[in-house]
Amino acid sequence: MMYPKITKVAKYLPQKTVTNDELSKIMDTSDDWIQSRTGIKERHIALDESTSDLAFEVAKKLVEDRDVSSIDFIIVATMTSEYGTPSTACLVQGKLGAQQAFAFDVSAACSGFVYALSVAEKLMQSGIYQKGLVIGAEKMSSVLNWQDRRTAVLFGDGAAGVLLENTAATSHFLGERLASDGTRGSSLTTRQNTKEFPNISQKTEDAEFLTMDGKKIFDFVVRDVAKQMKLMLTDIEEKNLVLDYVLPHQANERLLDALSKKTKIPREHFLANVAHYGNTSGASIPLLLADMIDEGTLNFGSGQIVLLTGFGGGLTWGNLLIKL
Ligand code: ACO
Known part of the structure; x- marks a missing residue:
């Protein structure tokens, strides 16, 4: 019997970064307040990219040296999917052309990746599936009230994920x-x-x-x-x-x-x-x-x-x- 393990990780960040000083020009806040309360200095913000665009960039990197038709499933953890349906994972599956893969989102906010990885491991343990992508992707800027300094300064956009493969001799x-x-x-x-x-x-x-x-x-x-x-x-x-x-x-x-x-x-x-x-x-x-x-x-x-x-x-x- 083979066990699932993480064999690859990839990330994608939208190009634009916004520093605390830049935020302080559009709301009543300061670099000092944000850093002392949170440790945050800057964040990436997606301008013309959606959550599935961010996730797709990660998926491409995860499968670049693999046969895309060997991917059995794609799970995306997100609380900022652009639609109620289709899921972000289905959008990624379509963009990737991973025709053999089934795809669904996990909605568990900031715990989403841990939940999704847990579910993915059980799918792999069944022995039915051999390869899966688990991606966390968020466009938090799309759900923030940019008038509300108590929340707007805390979040950022980005995506990252892992390739899981049933290739380990012992449990990981x-x-x-x-x-x-x-x-x-x-x-x-x-x-x-x-x-x-x-x-x-x-x-x-x-x-x-x-x-x-x-x-x-x-x-x-x-x-x-x-x-x-x-x-x-x-x-x-x-x-x-x-x-x-x-x-x-x-x-x-x-x-x-x-x-x-x-x-x-x-x-x-x-x-x-x-x-x-x-x-x-x-x-x-x-x-x-x-x-x-x-x-x-x-x-x-x-x-x-x-x-x-x-x-x-x-x-x-x-x-x-x-x-x-
Ligand atoms: N800039 C300047 N002042 C601010 C800002 C800001 N961005 N935001 C709030 N303030 C002000 C408040 O208005 C308040 O002013 P007042 O005393 O005149 O009313 C003062 O700063 C203190 O506000 P508090 O809310 O008491 O600030 P606190 O020290 O509790 O820090 C924080 C707030 C950082 C959100 C803290 O409660 C925290 O870390 N909470 C954890 C929540 C978290 O990280 N959530 C992330 C999402 S959930 C998750 O990921 C699990």
């Missing part, structure tokens, strides 16, 4: 815990559909844009996500493994400080690149993986043990333990 997916709490869903929302029969009313501004209760999200991460990470640490110990790095969702640096303090995992084990991208939601963890592979901190085939930690709207959260 070593453990997972996924959780959701819909009762706290109102802490972070986008695009509430307010149209009702028979009065097809316009959406209100508040319903259309991203809304967030920053303090509630902060508390959720420090309490629930930290608790799940600690359970993972117990799992890791019981399996006699040693954790090399955490690849956390990149919301902001202060959250990572808080998670480190709460879990007692040393801060230097939490990898980060939020300074250059802002919070790219479902794209943030694969973007981090791509950067860390590029700079040589992580290497495929090294046997390094990493914890992918996602958390976000839904509420959703999850941890995946992976051997590279």
